[in-house]
Amino acid sequence: MENMKSARKDEAGEVGSDLSEQIKAATKENHVRAENTQLMLSYQKGQITVTQYKVLLCSLYEIYTALEEELDRNCSHPAVAPIYFPQELSRVESLQRDLEFFFGSNWRKKVIVPAATQRYEQRIRKIGKQNPELLVAHAYTRYLGDLSGGQVLGKLTQKSLGLSGTEGISFFSFPGVSSPNRFKQLYRSRMNSIELTERERAAVLEEAVSAFEFNIQVFDDLQKMLSVTAETVDQSRSKAAGFQSSPI
């Protein structure tokens, strides 16, 4: 009976034993939730504003700085080496260029991030030091996302913000990857070559779910930050208007 069940599963093309398939299945619902955050919905409606994009860039910069430092430091770890593609994937330099484009040469002083971004960054640094075999979950969540839906988001950013060329949106372009689909295939096969115990594999899947949740919390915090800023601006505008009309 059990055998028949698993045979049917295989024929139906359901989740197999490869890490790449298991991680996709484990994070499927979280992906839907990430797509449905207010920030991502604004994106899909082609309504992303320059303010939303600028705060997103700041958070992405902090997240990728932590991720890439930890991947670099652990690049010879057996669970990191197969998925270590700094030439093809590194985002920190392109984020620096985009931040300079929007904030000017003193951009470093202007990078502000919400608490959720700091928590995400701290988690990456902690596992980089204590459990480097979990880094694959974070690298997968960000890089494979950037090479998938991220490609559409790049075009939408360009259109919504009326940008020409790649200035301000180099984050979305991967000059070292000629075919995102073929690269994703290579990345998946490298993920599948990592040797993990059952316990480690379960921890990687759990970490990938957390990685999506960290992203969702960052998007939600960014929206909250923006609505507080908008309220403050509104209040100070109405206060200013009040002062003007008051006969002091």
Ligand code: HEM
């Ligand atoms: C894959 C769309 C947001 C992570 C994909 C794919 C699409 C997509 C079309 C390809 C699915 C496939 O090949 O079967 C979108 C859209 C988004 C969005 C429209 C928002 C507007 C996100 C976010 C994350 C993310 C916020 C995580 C931070 C991923 C990952 C994959 C993926 C890791 C690879 C799945 C796999 O093949 O294993 N996305 N996505 N996506 N996305 Fe997203």
